[in-house]
Amino acid sequence: MRTALECEGLTKRYGGLLAVDGLKLCVAQGEAYGLLGPNGSGKSTTIGMIVGVLAPDSGIARVHGHDVWRQPRQAKGLVGYVPQEVALYPDLTGRENLRYFGRLFGLRGRRLAERVSALLDVVGLADRADQLLGTYSGGMQRRINIAAGLVHEPSVLILDEPTVGVDPQSRNAILESVQRLVADGMTVLYTSHYMEEVEKVCDRVGVIDHGRILAEGTPEELMGMLAPGGRTEIEVEGDVRAAEAAVAALAGVTVTAHRSRLLIAWGEGADRLADVLRALDGVVTVVRTEAVRPTLEEVFLQLTGTSLRD
Incomplete structure (x- = not known):
C-alpha cells in the first residue's frame, strides 16, 4: 500500500x-x-x-x-x-x-x-x-x-x-x-x-x-498487550484476600482484588481459567466468571505511567 x-x-x-x-x-x-x-x-x-x-x-x-x-x-x-x-x-x-x-x-x-x-x-x-x-x-x-x-x-x-x-x-x-x-x-x-x-x-x-x-x-493488538492469553473477572463470596493469595501462587498468572471481585490475567499459551478455579476451590465460593476485554486507556497508562506531568 x-x-x-x-x-x-x-x-x-x-x-x-x-x-x-x-x-x-x-x-x-x-x-x-x-x-x-x-x-x-x-x-x-x-x-x-x-x-x-x-x-x-x-x-x-x-x-x-x-x-x-x-x-x-x-x-x-x-x-x-x-x-x-x-x-x-x-x-x-x-x-x-x-x-x-x-x-x-x-x-x-x-x-x-x-x-x-x-x-x-x-x-x-x-x-x-x-x-x-x-x-x-x-x-x-x-x-x-x-x-x-x-x-x-x-x-x-x-x-x-x-x-x-x-x-x-x-x-x-x-x-x-x-x-x-x-x-x-x-x-x-x-x-x-x-x-x-x-x-x-x-x-x-x-x-x-x-x-x-x-x-x-x-487498537485490538495494543489491548492484547495487557493479557495476550486472556483476562477474566471472577466474583466470589468469602475471604477475598485468601482467594487472591491462592491465585497469586500460580505461576504465570496475575491477580488483582477489588471488593468481592478478582481480576485474573495470564500470558500467551493455554487457558489458565481451569487452574484458577481449582486454586479457589475450598477457599471461596465462585459466584460468576466473565471474560474481560482490556481497554486502550489501560494500555496507555501502562506504557506512559499513571502520574500526572506537564
Missing part, C-alpha cells in the same frame, strides 16, 4: 530538552492513525514539524514522498491541518471563512463556491452557513474548523484534539464526519485524549512518550 505520511529520525530540541527523539512514523494512504501521548510527550512538536511550522534539528518528514522542508509547496499543498484552537474569524460567516481560506490556496469562482457548499454539507452546517461565526456554538465552530482544513482538497488531514470542549452531540457529529472522510479515502492523523474516540475512528494507534513511539498497532 502506498505511504502517505512518513517521518524518519525526526528530532527536535528546545535548549536542553529533547522534545522529539529520532521519531519514526509511517501512515498508509487511506489510513486513520491515532497518535496518543500524555502532556509533554512530543505530540504537538511532531505535528509542528510535519506541517512545516517547526524546523527539525535532524530527520525528515515526507508527505507522499515530498520533503516538508525541501519541497514545502508540494508537501504543504497535500496537507490539511486542523489545530486544537479554532483558527477562524468570528466576524465572518461560516461560508465567508471557508471562501477566505479557499482563496489562500488559489481557489476561485465556481470551483471555490462548489467546494465550500460541499464542505458545509460534510460538516452538517449548510443551514447556518450565512450566520456569523461568532454566533456559532463551540461544537459548530470546530466543525467549520475541520471544513477549513479540507477546503483545498488535501490528501492528508491532521486533526489535533478536534473534540476538546464540545458537547456529546457535536463530538458525535465530528467523529461521523471523520469516519466518512476515511471511508472516502482520506488519510487522517488524529490526536486525542479520549481513548474511545481513537478506538472508534483509527485503524492503527501509536503511543508516544518522551518523543518516541513506545508501541504501535491496531
Whole structure:
C-alpha cells in the first residue's frame, strides 16, 4: 500500500530538552492513525514539524514522498491541518471563512463556491452557513474548523484534539464526519485524549512518550498487550484476600482484588481459567466468571505511567 505520511529520525530540541527523539512514523494512504501521548510527550512538536511550522534539528518528514522542508509547496499543498484552537474569524460567516481560506490556496469562482457548499454539507452546517461565526456554538465552530482544513482538497488531514470542549452531540457529529472522510479515502492523523474516540475512528494507534513511539498497532493488538492469553473477572463470596493469595501462587498468572471481585490475567499459551478455579476451590465460593476485554486507556497508562506531568 502506498505511504502517505512518513517521518524518519525526526528530532527536535528546545535548549536542553529533547522534545522529539529520532521519531519514526509511517501512515498508509487511506489510513486513520491515532497518535496518543500524555502532556509533554512530543505530540504537538511532531505535528509542528510535519506541517512545516517547526524546523527539525535532524530527520525528515515526507508527505507522499515530498520533503516538508525541501519541497514545502508540494508537501504543504497535500496537507490539511486542523489545530486544537479554532483558527477562524468570528466576524465572518461560516461560508465567508471557508471562501477566505479557499482563496489562500488559489481557489476561485465556481470551483471555490462548489467546494465550500460541499464542505458545509460534510460538516452538517449548510443551514447556518450565512450566520456569523461568532454566533456559532463551540461544537459548530470546530466543525467549520475541520471544513477549513479540507477546503483545498488535501490528501492528508491532521486533526489535533478536534473534540476538546464540545458537547456529546457535536463530538458525535465530528467523529461521523471523520469516519466518512476515511471511508472516502482520506488519510487522517488524529490526536486525542479520549481513548474511545481513537478506538472508534483509527485503524492503527501509536503511543508516544518522551518523543518516541513506545508501541504501535491496531487498537485490538495494543489491548492484547495487557493479557495476550486472556483476562477474566471472577466474583466470589468469602475471604477475598485468601482467594487472591491462592491465585497469586500460580505461576504465570496475575491477580488483582477489588471488593468481592478478582481480576485474573495470564500470558500467551493455554487457558489458565481451569487452574484458577481449582486454586479457589475450598477457599471461596465462585459466584460468576466473565471474560474481560482490556481497554486502550489501560494500555496507555501502562506504557506512559499513571502520574500526572506537564
